[in-house]
Amino acid sequence: MNACSFILSEKFLTINDNDLIESNDYDPTNIFPLKYPQKPGGKERQLRGSGMVTRKDVAKMAGVSEATVSRVFNNVGPMKESTKQKVLAAAKELNYHPNAVARSFALGKSGHIGLILPYVPKVHLFSTYYFSEILSGIGEGVRRHGCDMLVMFRSPHESVDYTEPYRSRKVDGCIFLGALNVPAQREGFRELDRQGMPFVLINQHYEGETYSVVDADHEQGCYEAVKHLLESGYRRIAFLNGSPQYSNSADRLRGYYRALNEAGLEPEPELILEGNYSRTSGYAAAARIAELGGRVDAVFSSNDRMAVGLMQGLKERGIAPGEDLAIVGYDDSEAAKLSDPPLTSVYVPFFEMGLLAAEALLKRINASPETEELPPSFHERLSTKLVVRASSNPRPGN
Amino acid sequence: MNACSFILSEKFLTINDNDLIESNDYDPTNIFPLKYPQKPGGKERQLRGSGMVTRKDVAKMAGVSEATVSRVFNNVGPMKESTKQKVLAAAKELNYHPNAVARSFALGKSGHIGLILPYVPKVHLFSTYYFSEILSGIGEGVRRHGCDMLVMFRSPHESVDYTEPYRSRKVDGCIFLGALNVPAQREGFRELDRQGMPFVLINQHYEGETYSVVDADHEQGCYEAVKHLLESGYRRIAFLNGSPQYSNSADRLRGYYRALNEAGLEPEPELILEGNYSRTSGYAAAARIAELGGRVDAVFSSNDRMAVGLMQGLKERGIAPGEDLAIVGYDDSEAAKLSDPPLTSVYVPFFEMGLLAAEALLKRINASPETEELPPSFHERLSTKLVVRASSNPRPGN
DNA sequence: AGCTTGTTTTAGGGCGCTTTCATAATCTTA
DNA sequence: TAAGATTATGAAAGCGCCCTAAAACAAGCT
Secondary structure (H helix, E strand, C coil): CCCCHHHHHHCEECCCCCCCCCCCCCCCCCCCCCCCCCCCCCCCCCCCCCCCHHHHHHHHHCCHHHCCCHHHHEEEECCCCHHHHHHHHHHHHHHHHHHHHHHHHHCCHHHHHHEECCCCCCCHHHHHHHHHHHHHHHHHHHHCCCCCCEEEEECCCCCCCCCHHHHHHCCCCCEEEEECCCHHHHHHHHHHHHHHCCCECCCCCCCCCCCCCCECCHHHHHHHHHHHHHHHCCCCCEEEEEECCCCHHHHHEEEEEHHHHHHCCCHHHHHEEEECCCCHHHHHHHHHHHHHHCCCCEEEEECHHHHHHHHHHHHHCCCCEEECCCCCCCCHHHHHHHHCCCEEECCHHHHHHHHHHHHHHHHHCCCCCCCCCCCCCCCEEEEEEECCCHHCCCCCCC | CCCCCCHHHHHHHCCCCCCCCCCCCCCCCCCCCCCCCCCCCCCCCCCCCCCCCCCHHHHHHHHCCCHHHHHHHHHHCCHHHHHHHHHHHHHHHHCCCCCHHHHHHHCCCCCEEEEECCCCCCHHHHHCCHHHHHHHHHHHHHHHHCCCCEEEECCCCCCCCCCCCHHHCCCCCEEEECCCHHHHHHHHHHHHHHHCEEEEEEEECCCCCCCEEEEHHHHHHHHHHHHHHHCCCCCCCEEEEEECCCHHHHHHHHHHHHHHHHCCCCCCCHHHEEEECCCHHHHHHHHHHHHHHHHCCEEEEEEHHHHHHHHHHHHHHHCEEECCCCEEEEEHHHHHHHCCCCEEEEEEEHHHHHHHHHHHHHHHHCCCCCCCCCCCCCCEEEEEEEEEEHCCCCCCCC
């Protein structure tokens, strides 16, 4: 269904880096010692930024004041067209680029949005479908606005001070991915909120809090998946959930209950397994499912990754996924399309979620209070969509 | 053909630019209006950063000079333990955080490393195995050094000034992914090099240039893959290459020639196809392969993604990959393990490549010229590894 | 105490840019 | 054409932090 992502290619890279290793009279401590263009009559104490062309140079060359150069570059205030041209010409001639850091400094804002990712040792975070799609969406959002994103990793369980990047003015706002419902994080967000620092959570909500959130309707998504299994004739449906610290795990659990209830079935505690969204945890679950034997005729897995591991484990035990046991996954990742049998899964618009979060955050950061009145927070909940494939073929004889 | 584009577009908001229009004591346009802690006797002109606690406050409270506070926080120069404690206590009491932007400004370096990614419309860049693995590696590298990375998108064909982020002091160095061998980029890198700005290319090298590069030995990787096919009894081996703008495409082509030559075979031009690393291009290639009929008995594809598309296309034409036609992919992505039949592929240590690139770049950026002598550039070429699976089972009767 | 070393702290200038306020240039209109 | 209204420009004060140079303090000797 998405023939798009293909586009890119994957392989190429090369790099080199040319730093300037050595130093010389012009300041050894400068990270860019010699090679930056030197201003003709540089001063002695070229501690940093050595030969940088500044506004002052442009002003002098154009025969105007620095303030005027500033106005031209920010396109603010009235100015004569001729002045403007003079300044631009001088700037071009000198190859002047405003110093973004100095600007941020003067303005008191960085112009960056932060992306806080959980640091999980050994896990290639970007390589998980979930993160990568959301990141793509966020990337698109910030790109459209011409701003950059600062990616930061934080250990999810450490007590972290989320306000730090704001106070240090590294970011103007943040998007949090993979947040957990654990005390350290609850407290972190509460403080952020209290301080009025703009942030958006993706795919995670906290009971009783009104933070800005973009997520998907996982309860409904799971409900439909389980309902689909029920309608396909399955009755003993196991639920392989992910870590309970994620609100979406709980959401799905509710959907599972609702579907069973509607069908007049009683959920059986032993059919509810807990994994951690990893493939290995799905693989491990296969052992348990195998033990349960005939007590299970279908499994709903909270993500595709676990479903893939589960199928592998089942195959190794001689149980044929899609035939002996129906399987439904979640996320509708690439893996769902490629697996054997192809995996029925629930599509989640991760890309849009990321995009939405980025745009909403940027909107808020850039809003000027007098012109627009923004609600203090918002909760956008996108809908999911079941994609049926062979792994959940109707139960034979149904 | 691309179900993706639908995704967003219309619905979301746009953001207005963020100049702060006007000022006043409490400054409504301030992105963090009221809620930042207000200093008790704040001055009138609280243009930005409103009530930020600064070094000055800490100094006053601790009864020392600002310089001392600075030294304590940078842990530089001699100081009495008692002074240090006084300062730290005051800082804690006031909840002081050094302003990172001001620091960057004073230092003339940002403390960020830039990650330049190609902007390809509609493509979920992060979701490709290639990029995501490398990114994970880079992420790990910068995390270890406690610095952050600034992700930026650049259109690969536009004439871009790569020096801009350096000149504007947003980054101290950059890593480039997905660079192309096209004039605009060649020129961009040349300028960067001339200016002595530190950068590293991943998986791309330019003939005649000595930029710092981290890549893998794709010639050898392809050579081994093709040799494997030859040893498995195949003789008419087609080569589905990716876009020639990537140096690794050329590298692989050399490997292909070398393997054939060694086997005493003459490469046939019509067996060399060009895709663009996308799944659809692989799918399209299936038509051509089918046309060639018995003239082809195996295909080496320059990445797994194309191989997957190719297999799909072949299946639709009644050709069974792995039986009627052997297939070998490249990258050893998840898809290779999941495809049906499982795809023989060439493992490339993308994660390590990213990690290596980040570490090398940071090392150079942080090197103090007087203590360490670094080579002007380096070229790290990691080795690949063939992973044999069912898609290249030996030719029947071989 | 007076001197000399050595250690710890402070003063002060500067980084490049934004913004207010005052001044200078230009334009209206009576 | 002079007074008033407008518009364009410049001067200057920060923003918060780093760093050099120099001052202040402490200790060791004679």
